[in-house]
Amino acid sequence: MRSTMRLLIVTLLILSAIYAEEISTDIPNENTEESILRVRSLPTTTEVVEKNWTSLSDTLDVFSARNLVRNWVEGKYAIGVQCSKDITTYVKALKNEELWALKVDDASGRYTNGFFWGNSFFTGSATECEYIGQDYSRKNLKIGTESSIEEVREFNAEPRKLISADHSGSNTWFQTDPIDTLPYRLGFYMMRLSVNASRYTTTRLIHLGVCLPFSCSASDVAVIGKLAAGEFAAKHSSIEKVRDQHNLYNMYTDPIFWILAGICTIVLILMILGTGYDYYLSKKVTHQKNVIYDLEKHGKLEHLTNGNGKALNAVPGKVYLPVPVADSSSNDVQPINNNNDRENGLQPTATTERRKLSIPEELLLSFSVAANLKIICDRNVGGDTISTVHGLRAISIAWVILGHTCIVLFKYSDNMEYRKVVEKKFLFQTITNGVFSVDTFFFMSGLLVSFLYFRTNAKGDLKRLTQGTRGFIAGTLKFIGLLLYRFSRLTAPYMFILGMVEISMKYFHSNSVFEPPTPDHYNCPNYWWRNLLYINTWFPVEQMCMLWSWYLADDTQFYIVGSVILVLATTYFKTAAFALVSLLISSWITTGYIALVNNHMPSSDDPLALFDKIYDKPWTRLGPYLIGMSVGYFLFKTDCKMKMSKTTVIVGWLLSSACLLSLLYGLYEAELAPATAAAYSSLSHSAWAMSLAWIVIACSTGYGGYVNKILSWPLLYPFSRVTYCAYLVHPLVIRLTAMNLDSPFHLGKDIVAVTFVGQLVLSYMFSFIVSLTFEAPVVSMLKILSPKKRRHV
Template sequence: MIGKIRLIFLLLTAGIAASEKLFGNSPLTVAQPSDLLKWKLQNLKSVDQEIIEVVENVSMENILKLKNVFNVSDACLGSLEQLALDSLELESYAIQMLDSWGKLGSGVLEGHLNWPGRYYECRNAKNKNGTIIPKYYTSYIGYDPTPLAGMFLPGLSVGGCFPSNCSLNDINNVLYKLVNITNIPGVLAFAQSPENVIRWGAAERIGVTVCSTLVLLVVISTLYEYISLNKFAPSVKTESDSQDLISTSNQQPGKLYKLAISFSVISNTRILLNTEQKPGQINCLHGMRFLSMSWVLLGHSYVFSIYSTDNIVFTARYFVDHFGIQAITNATYSVDSFFYLSGLLVAYLGLREMRRNEGKINVLLMYLYRYIRLTPAYALVILIVVSIYPMLGDGPMWPQEQQDLKQLCDVNWWGNLLYINNLYPENTGKQCIVWSWYLANDFQFYILAPLFLYSLYRFPKLGLSLVTFCLTASIAITGGFSAYTNQQPTVLIFAQLSKLVLHPNIPTNTTTPQYSPYINDLYMKPWCRLGAYLVGMLTGYILYINNNKVKMSKVTVVIGWVSASIMNLAIVYGLYPAVEGGYVLDNNTAAFYNAVSRPLWCIGLAWLTVACVSGYGGPVNTLLSWKAFIPLSRLTYCVYLVHPLVIYWLLSTVEVFYHNSIAFLLMMFFTTLVMATMIAYALSMLIEAPVSAIMKIAFNKSSSPQNSAISYVPVNKIEQPVIDDGQKLA
C-alpha cells in the first residue's frame, strides 16, 4: 500500500515540504519525457526513506507555508491537514483518495504523460463523518499549445483528488507558483475540475420534450398500423393516392391512413429493408456509398483517438514506418467520393426528369424538397448535442468534450440550419458539429445544380463548356490558394505532426512547419471542393446520353481498369516516400497535388461507375451491387450525422487513456460502425423516414410525372439519393 501511494503523497505534500528540491528544477514541470525518466531514476530512493522524509515535513509549520507561499485558503489548509493526519492513521478514505491520484508509470518515452488516475475511486472516497468531500482535478504543466495551432507539445497531465474545500483557485495558485520557480520560458500550468453538471435549462427541456414526442408518435403510429393490419388485413391491399380518406373495408389505403402510419416502425422498416433491384437502376452505387462511409468511420476512428491514447509516440512512429497506414490517413478522399456520387445523381436523374417534362424543372420546389429532406434529422442531432448528449456520460475527460460541442452549437447552430457553416464562423473549427461542413458544401453545390442541368439539357455544348470551365477554375483556385498559403497534402501534414511528436524540440513561438492556419479553408471551402462534384455531374451526363450503356472494346476496358486502378492507388499511397523520409514537397509540387488529386480520384470512380453500369464491372460490380448493401446505404446519412458522437463517447467516458494498437483501432472502428448504424436506424425511424413518408403524401409523389415537376427531381445526398424513376434509396 505504501508503495502505491508514494509518488502521490510526494505530489500532494510537495508544497508543504520545507525543502524545494522536489520541485525546484524538476523535469516534472519541464515535461520532456527523456529528462523526466532520467530524473526519476537518478533520484530513486527506498520507499521507506521517501516516506520518512515526507512525514518529517508534515507539520503545522510547513502546512502554514501553503498559505504564505502559495496563497491557499484557510478552508483548504484545514482539510489538507486533516487528510495528511488521517493518511498517517491509514484511514481508508484518505488512502483511497491518495491511491486515486495519477501516477508515473511505464511508457513515458512513448508519450505516456497523461496520468488521469481513478476518477470514480476519488469520488467514492468519503470519510465517515463527512467532513472531507473529495473532488477530482486535472492539472496540466507544459508548453502553451496556442502558437502551435492547438497542437500540444509533450506536457504532463495529472489527475488529483483533493478535499472539495480546495477550490480551483487554490490549485491554480500552487501550479502558478511552481511554474514561476522553474524560470523556464513558455511553460504554463493550469488546473480544471471536470464536473459534468447537468442544468435543466430551456435547451434541455426542449430536447427531452421533442424526443419524447417523437417516440410517442412512433409508438402510436406503430400500434395503429399493427392493429389495422390484423383487423383489416383483407381490405388493405395496394397503395393509391386517389383515395383521400382512411380506408374502409371496400377501400384502399388513403392519404389519412398513410399519414397515420408515417411514423410506424413496421412500414418504415419494411421500406428500409426492401432490396428489390429494378432494371435501369445504378446498383453499384449502394456498395460505393456504404464502403465510402465505412472509410470515413475508419479515418475518424484513427484521427479522433490519437490524443486519447497513452502512447502517441508509438502511433506517430507506426504511421511513418508502415506503408499500409496510408489508406487510413488518406481517408479524406472518401468525402470526395460522396461529392462525386451527389453530382452524378443530380445530373443523371435531373436530366431524365427534364426530358419527361419537356425541359421544365421547378427550381424552387426542388430546393424546398431537398431542404425539408435534409434538415429535420440534422436539426434533431444538433438539438440532442445541446440537450441530451451531455447527460449520457461521465468521467474525467467527458465534461470538457461535451461542453466544447455544446458551447459551439449554443452559439452557431443557426449557421448549420442555413447551410453556411463552412463559411461562417470565419474560424471553421468553431462551427457547430464541425463534421457537418460537408452538408453545407453539398447543399451549396445543389443550389448551383439547376444552372448546369438547364445548360446541359438545352445547350449541351455550352453546358459541357460551363461545367469544364468551373471544374478548371476550381482546380486553379485550389492550386493557387495552396501555393499562396504554403500548404502541403493532408497526409504530409500528418507526417509533420508525427515528426513533431517524435522530435518535440522545436521553437515554441512559431507555427508548426507546414501546418498552415489556412488548412481548414483548403479543406472545407466550396470553391476548393467543387471539382469532385462536377466530375460526378459529367459522369451522370455521360450515363444519361448513352442510356446507361457505354460500348467499349476489350482493349479500352483493360486500359481503363488498369489506368484507374494505378491512378487511385497512386493518390492514396504515392506520397509514402515523403512520409517515410520526413520531408515536404516543393511548394509548387504540393500545390499541384492539392489541386488535381481530388478530381483525379473522382475520375477513377467515374470509370468504375461507367464500367459497372455498362456491363464491364465483373466481380467488382457483383460486390458493389450486393443486396445487403442496400439497407446499409440508406442509413449512411444518419450514420454520418451521429458517428463522431459515438467516437467521442467511447473515448471520453473512460477513466484512463486507451493504449493504441492495430487491434485497438479495429475494435474502435467496428464498435463505432455497429453502434452508429444502430443509432442511425433509431434516428431514421424517429424523424428521417417519417418525414420522407409525409413528403410523399404532400408532394403527391406517387402520381404520374406529368402531374408534378418535382415528383422525380433528385434529392440526392449521402444517405438516400434517388436511383431510378423517383425510387429513392430509403
C-alpha cells in the same frame, strides 16, 4: 629505539600543527573541531555534479503529497477558509497514514513513464476518488453520518479475511481493506499545465487529475498545485487552467434537452400510432376486408382477395374498402373502371366504389416502423437508382469511421509517438489518405442529382411544379422546389443530432477527465444557426459546431450550384455545360494557388493541416461533384446502355485501378517540389472522381464483372440507405466512448482494430434508429405532400 620513537612522535606533532594552521587560514573564526567537521562535509566533485543534476521525474513532479505536506501552512495562502481547513485535515491524515488520505493521494495523477513517448495525461483515477469512503463491496455508506461511522467501526473490528483467486494456474491473494470514513466530500479536479521538461522537448501541455476536498475552488486548487509541485517542477511548469466540479452541467435545466425530449416524445407517439394503424390495415386485409395501400410510400403490398379467397391484382396507390351500392350481400369488391384497372385485370361492377387513403392517414402511416424498416431493408432497388452507388456508399462510410476513430485514439492516447511509427508503414497510407472517401460522397451526390433530375424531367414530373408558367419563372419554381426538398429531407435528423452533440459535449466538458476535442459546448449554443443555413464552412474552424458537418454544408452549397446548372441545362444546355467546365477549372486554379502560397506538402503534412484553408472550403472541393454531375448526365443520355470493345474495357479498368492506387499509396516516402505539390493538391480529388466515374459507368453498362457484383450486393443496400444518419451519428459515438474513459488509450494494432469494429457496429445501430425515427418518415411525407395529379375518386 626510544630515541627513534620520540623522533617519530615529534614529527607527527609538527605535521599536525602545520595541518591545523592551514585549516585555520582557510576557515577563519572557527575552532579546530568545527573546522575539521566543515572539511569533512565539503562535497567532492562527484557530489557537486549529483547535487546539480535533475532527473526527469524531478522535473515532472508536478503534484506530490510529500511536497504539499512539506509546504503547507494553514492560513498562509489565499484560499478559501473551508478549503484551508480541509487541506489541513488531509495533511494531518497523511502524516498519520490514515487509509482515506492514502487513497486520496493514490487517486491523484503523477508522472510515471512514457513522457517522451507522448504521454501527456497524468489523469489519476476519477473513479477511485469517487468511491473513496464507500463500501462498494457490500453497500454504499452515507459519508459523515453516525450510522456510517458505526458501520465502519464494526467492519474494522472484524478479522481481516483473505480471499484467494486462481489466475492462469497461480494463486493470487487479496486482503480486504477496512472501510475508511471521510471527514468531508471529495472532488476531482483536472489541471492543465504547461511544462518544459528538457532541452529535447518543446513546451508541452500536461493534463493532471487530482483528488482534493470538494470545498476547494478552481483558484484554490491552482494555489495548492503550486505548493504540491516539486522544486524543479515549479520552475519548469505553470498552471494554465483548472476545471472543478462546482458548476456541473445539469441537462435537466437545459431548454435544449427538453426540446429534444418533447420532439422524441411526439415522434414516439406518432410511431406507435402509425405502426398500430398499419397493423390494423394489415389485419383487415388478412380478414378479407380487402384493404390495400401504397407500396411506394409505405413499403406494403397486399393482394386483394375476393370472398372465395382468390387473390386479385392490386393497384398500387389505392385502398379498397367495401362500400355497398346495390347488393350488400356481395363479397366481391372491385374498383371503378379506369385505364390502370384494365391494365391490372380488374373490371368494374356496380356493387362497390373506390376510396383512397386521406392525406392525414397517409401521413400517419409514414411513421410506421414496420413499413419504414421494410423499405430500408428491401433487397431490391428502383429503376431510377444506380445499384453500384450502394456499395460505394457502404464502403466509404466505413472508411470515414475508421479515419475518425484513429484521430480520436491518437488524441487521447498515452503513447502518441507510436503514431509516427505506424505512419511510416506502407498500408497506413490507407488511413492517412482517407480524405478521398469524402470525395467519393461528393462524386456520388453529384451523380445522383444529375441522373435523377434528367430522368424526372424526361417523365414530365417536374411540370407539376411549373403548371401555367414558362421561362424564368418556371426555372425559378423548379429551383425552389429542388432546394426545399433537400432542406426538408436533410434538416430534421441533422438538427436532432446537433442538439445531442450540444448536450453531450456540455456534459463531458464538466465531467470528463478529458477536454472535448472541439469546443462544441460553446460553439453549438452560439453558432448553431450557421449549421441550419448550411453556411458554417464560410467561418473559421474554431467557431464551427459539429466539425464533421462541414461536409453537409459543402454538399448543400454544391447542390445549389448544381441545381442552377441543371435547371439552366433543360433550356440552354451549352451555356450550362460552359458554366460547369468554368467552375471546374476555377476550382483547380484556386486550390493550387492556396496550396502553393501556404507551401502545403501533401506527401508529408497532416491531411488536415490546412483544414481552414483547403480541406473544408467549397471552392476547393467542388471538382468531384461536378464530375459526378457529368457522369449522371452521360448515363441518362445513354440510358445505361453502351457497347465497348474488350480492349477498351481492359484499358479502362487498368487505368482506373492504377490511378486509385497511386493516389492512395503513390506519395509513400515521396518528396515533392512546391509546384508539384500544389498541382497534386489541386487535381488529386478530381482524379479520384474520374477513376470512380469509370467504375460506375462500367458497372452500369454491364462491364463491371465481379466488381459490380460486390458493389451491387443486396446485403449492402440497408447499410447504404442509412449512410446519411451513420455519418451524422458516428463521431458522436466515438466521442462518447473516449469521453467516458478514466484513463487514456494505449495505442496498438489490436486496440485500434477492436475499437474500430465496435464503433462501426454501434454507429450503424444508432443510425438505423435515427433513420427510422426522423429520416424515413420525412422522406415518405415529402412524397405524399409533393405536387401530383389528382386521381378520380
